[in-house]
Amino acid sequence: MRRSVVAGCGAYLPERVVTNDELATRIDTSDEWISQRTGIRQRHIAADGELTSDLALAAARQALANAGIEGADLDIIVLATATPDNTFPATATKVQADLGNKAGAAFDVQAVCTGFIYALAMADNMLRLGQASTALVIGAEVFSRILDWDDRSTCVLFGDGAGAVVLKAGEGAGTNRDRGVLSTHLHSDGANYKALYVDGGPGSTGTAGFIRMAGREVYKQAVVRMAECVEHALDANGLEHGDVDWLVPHQANLRIIESTGRKLDIPMERVIVTVDRQANTSAATIPLALAEATADKRVREGQLVALTAMGGGFTWGSALIRW
Numbered sequence: 001m002r003r004s005v006v007a008g009c010g011a012y013l014p015e016r017v018v019t020n021d022e023l024a025t026r027i028d029t030s031d032e033w034i035s036q037r038t039g040i041r042q043r044h045i046a047a048d049g050e051l052t053s054d055l056a057l058a059a060a061r062q063a064l065a066n067a068g069i070e071g072a073d074l075d076i077i078v079l080a081t082a083t084p085d086n087t088f089p090a091t092a093t094k095v096q097a098d099l100g101n102k103a104g105a106a107f108d109v110q111a112v113c114t115g116f117i118y119a120l121a122m123a124d125n126m127l128r129l130g131q132a133s134t135a136l137v138i139g140a141e142v143f144s145r146i147l148d149w150d151d152r153s154t155c156v157l158f159g160d161g162a163g164a165v166v167l168k169a170g171e172g173a174g175t176n177r178d179r180g181v182l183s184t185h186l187h188s189d190g191a192n193y194k195a196l197y198v199d200g201g202p203g204s205t206g207t208a209g210f211i212r213m214a215g216r217e218v219y220k221q222a223v224v225r226m227a228e229c230v231e232h233a234l235d236a237n238g239l240e241h242g243d244v245d246w247l248v249p250h251q252a253n254l255r256i257i258e259s260t261g262r263k264l265d266i267p268m269e270r271v272i273v274t275v276d277r278q279a280n281t282s283a284a285t286i287p288l289a290l291a292e293a294t295a296d297k298r299v300r301e302g303q304l305v306a307l308t309a310m311g312g313g314f315t316w317g318s319a320l321i322r323w
Contacts, residue, residue: 003180004124004135005170006321008067011291012058013044013161013278020156027152034156035276039254043159043279046142051085053094055162056140059287060095063136067166071099075132077106078123080115080139080283082312083146084108087202095138104132111188112196113250113311115139115283117319120165120307121184124319127169138164139283146198148210157253158211159279163287176237179301182320185232188313192221196312222256222316226308227263229318233306237320241265243304246293250309251275251285260308272298282311299323 019042020031035041046055056079064071077099079092092106111118116139123135140162147155172178195217200209226249234240247266249257251274261271272289281288286307293299303323310316 001172001174002128002130003170003172003178004127004167005180006165006323007069007168008063008065008166009287009291009294010059010062010064010066010164011162011288012055012062013288014046014050014055016045016047017042018045023156027150027155029152029156038157039276040156040279041276044161045144046160050142052081052083052140052142053085053091055142055160056091056095056138056164057098059140059162059164060099060136060138063164063166067168069134069166071101072103073134074099074101074104074136075134076104076123076126077101077136077138078109078119079106080109080111080119081141082110082112082115082282083142111311111315112313113252113280113282113285114309114315114317115311116286117184117307117309117317118186118315120181120319121186121317123167124181124184127167133169135167136164137167137287138162139285139287141282141284143211143282146201146209146211151210153215154211154213157280159281161278161281161284161288163284163291165287165290176239177322179322182237182322183233184317184319185229185236186317187225187229188315190313192217192314195314219253219256221314222252222310223259223263225310225314225316226250226256226260229316230264230306230308233318233320239304239320244306245270245303246299246305247271248286248289248293248305248307250311251278251289252280
């Protein structure tokens, strides 16, 4: 059976770090208020003129270097983002050009915080079908550009960053012990459209917009949906909670992460957490966490890694990867 094997990971975080204490000088908040409710202590913010494509390119180059391949060798590039450089063309095509890739295809996917899992599913399906042999999957965001910095309920939650993963097609027996992406599972429910959205932006509204969120509803749904879709993935592959070596959840809020782990009976020592240092970087949180956990050798070959996320729409999804 043909599978998508992770060949390399990469990450990029902007140089500027904004702490909770710095935010407290601008709005009515404090480090204690933010950290107790979210687990976030700091976030990275893109520099003036630094675009989503710049972040994505830096993460992509690191992932390619770790995979030992050149940009020209890629068959497809899938970039998950809710903050593209322009309404069109796809930001992925800018990255493609900067990587010197001329023979492949490049496109964007928009599923907000679930975006990376959606993008991973697109790339994985193409590799499984033999439409491609090598793929670059990126999650990149500059959410600082769509934040209302006077709204303390949202502006404290988000940051900027990018993560990337290189996939190569591999052959195996098709068991849950073989390396590669075992399965991906995607869901959405548009009835919750207005629970987490941007009230404008490029497109038919013709207006600038900022993130608006019904925090309690998002929290309630996230804990249920993120755990639920991991359960589906485990069932689909004949696996159990105890088989998961690492849970890599979307990094929205430490309380959501902890609750998701409890629902899955996975202790926090087997959960990758970056939200305290990076905040919520939307589609970038999962690949950023993967890059960190592979660089420090926590995630190793042969281990089972479960990814899960929920985002605006609502969208949610999961993936199981045998590293």
